[in-house]
Amino acid sequence: MTKLFHRIDSCEVNCAHLDLFRQTRKMSSHVIPPAPEYRFASDNNATVHPVVMEALNQANAAHATAYGDDPWTAQACSAFSDLFGQQVETFMVWNGTGANVLALATMLSPAGAVICSDSAHINVDETGAPERILGAKLIDLPSTGGKITPDQVRSQAHALGVVHHVQPSVLSLTQSSEWGTLYSPTEIANLCDAAHSMGMTVHLDGARIANATAALGGNQEALRSFTIDAGVDVISFGGTKNGIMYGEAVIYLNRDLARSAPFVQKQVTQLPSKVRFISAQFLALLDDDLWLKNAAHANAMATQLFEQTRHLPGVLLDQPPVVNSIFPVLPPEQIESLREWSFFYDWDAHAHQVRWMTAWDTRPADLDHFVSGIRHFIH
Numbered sequence: 515m516t517k518l519f520h521r522i523d524s525c526e527v528n529c530a531h532l533d534l535f536r537q538t539r540k541m542s543s544h545v546i547p548p549a550p551e552y553r554f555a556s557d558n559n560a561t562v563h564p565v566v567m568e569a570l571n572q573a574n575a576a577h578a579t580a581y582g583d584d585p586w587t588a589q590a591c592s593a594f595s596d597l598f599g600q601q602v603e604t605f606m607v608w609n610g611t612g613a614n615v616l617a618l619a620t621m622l623s624p625a626g627a628v629i630c631s632d633s634a635h636i637n638v639d640e641t642g643a644p645e646r647i648l649g650a651k652l653i654d655l656p657s658t659g660g661k662i663t664p665d666q667v668r669s670q671a672h673a674l675g676v677v678h679h680v681q682p683s684v685l686s687l688t689q690s691s692e693w694g695t696l697y698s699p700t701e702i703a704n705l706c707d708a709a710h711s712m713g714m715t716v717h718l719d720g721a722r723i724a725n726a727t728a729a730l731g732g733n734q735e736a737l738r739s740f741t742i743d744a745g746v747d748v749i750s751f752g753g754t755k756n757g758i759m760y761g762e763a764v765i766y767l768n769r770d771l772a773r774s775a776p777f778v779q780k781q782v783t784q785l786p787s788k789v790r791f792i793s794a795q796f797l798a799l800l801d802d803d804l805w806l807k808n809a810a811h812a813n814a815m816a817t818q819l820f821e822q823t824r825h826l827p828g829v830l831l832d833q834p835p836v837v838n839s840i841f842p843v844l845p846p847e848q849i850e851s852l853r854e855w856s857f858f859y860d861w862d863a864h865a866h867q868v869r870w871m872t873a874w875d876t877r878p879a880d881l882d883h884f885v886s887g888i889r890h891f892i893h
């Protein structure tokens with residue numbers, strides 16, 4: 515063996531190395547790359563921000579009065595008033611579905627209906643909770659990219675005052691939308707005008723309001739421009755998708771609508787006894803604009819994911835993301851193996867369109883791993 519090795523001259527050694535290199539490369543294209551540790555399924559899958567975890571720990575140091583009569587809740591409510599530049603009424607709730615249900619329950623008139631887009635979370639992803647708990651009809655309008663228009667809202671005016679029809683009572687918008695799109699502040703203002711002129715009030719499902727704010731300017735003026743300044747009455751203000759462990763806030767910009775909220779909150783099972791743990795998390799999130807930094811990072815990672823995947827064979831992507839999700843169309847026969855390797859959701863199964871979503875904690879290394887997997891499984 516040694517003898518044989520010595521007979522190979524330098525050219526042969528190089529050629530032998532090259533062959534070995536080629537073979538290894540061929541083999542390695544069949545080797546499944548390691549899956550990303552943090553995946554691209556949902557910002558709901560993300561970790562808790564360490565600052566928020568620390569805030570939870572600090573709120574855990576002693577006993578405190580239950581049901582919101584505690585210093586953390588008082589401070590968090592006043593922090594939300596500061597954020598919106600006027601006194602608002604804030605209620606901490608367990609989750610996003612509950613936030614929407616509480617908000618709508620306090621906004622609906624008798625025989626009232628909620629107008630929303632056909633892709634609204636309240637319409638497709640809450641297992642009918644609003645219909646069941648509120649006993650109200652949802653009028654879901656066909657949307658483009660998750661968005662509806664003032665004309666569509668006005669088209670429902672024919673029902674007003676007719677005793678045989680539910681009465682359009684609340685317009686519910688989602689910002690950012692379930693399709694990762696944004697309404698401009700003017701679009702929201704026009705929708706609010708249309709709704710108010712029909713005697714309706716406006717709810718904003720802001721499960722990802724931080725991502726929207728980050729994309730629209732990244733400061734409190736940006737937030738106010740599409741909420742309080744645009745005429746929105748009540749917001750479901752998200753925290754869970756933006757670095758907190760659990761909890762959302764229902765914020766009444768229109769304080770008249772908050773009158774029944776303390777009672778309705780309990781009735782719809784959204785009054786946690788240890789409210790301080792939700793309030794402490796929101797305080798941490800609002801402090802030093804952590805909520806905006808987290809969201810800006812998630813948005814930037816989605817842009818990077820788009821850039822790194824849009825030219826890959828088999829991946830069909832058109833618009834760059836404005837917030838933290840992209841929606842590629844993939845070859846149907848290859849989706850399952852990629853998903854098995856690193857989980858993500860279908861978004862329009864008929865069109866073979868899936869959703870990849872980034873979060874506050876998405877790391878560039880995870881992104882690189884994910885892209886390697888896409889290269890491996892999708893052609």
Ligand SMILES: Cc1ncc(COP(=O)(O)O)c(C=O)c1O
Nearest residue numbers: 609610611612635688692719721
């Ligand atoms: C637009 C939107 N609204 C509300 C929610 C709240 O859902 P949950 O009740 O799971 O917290 C979500 C969660 O994914 C969402 O995407």
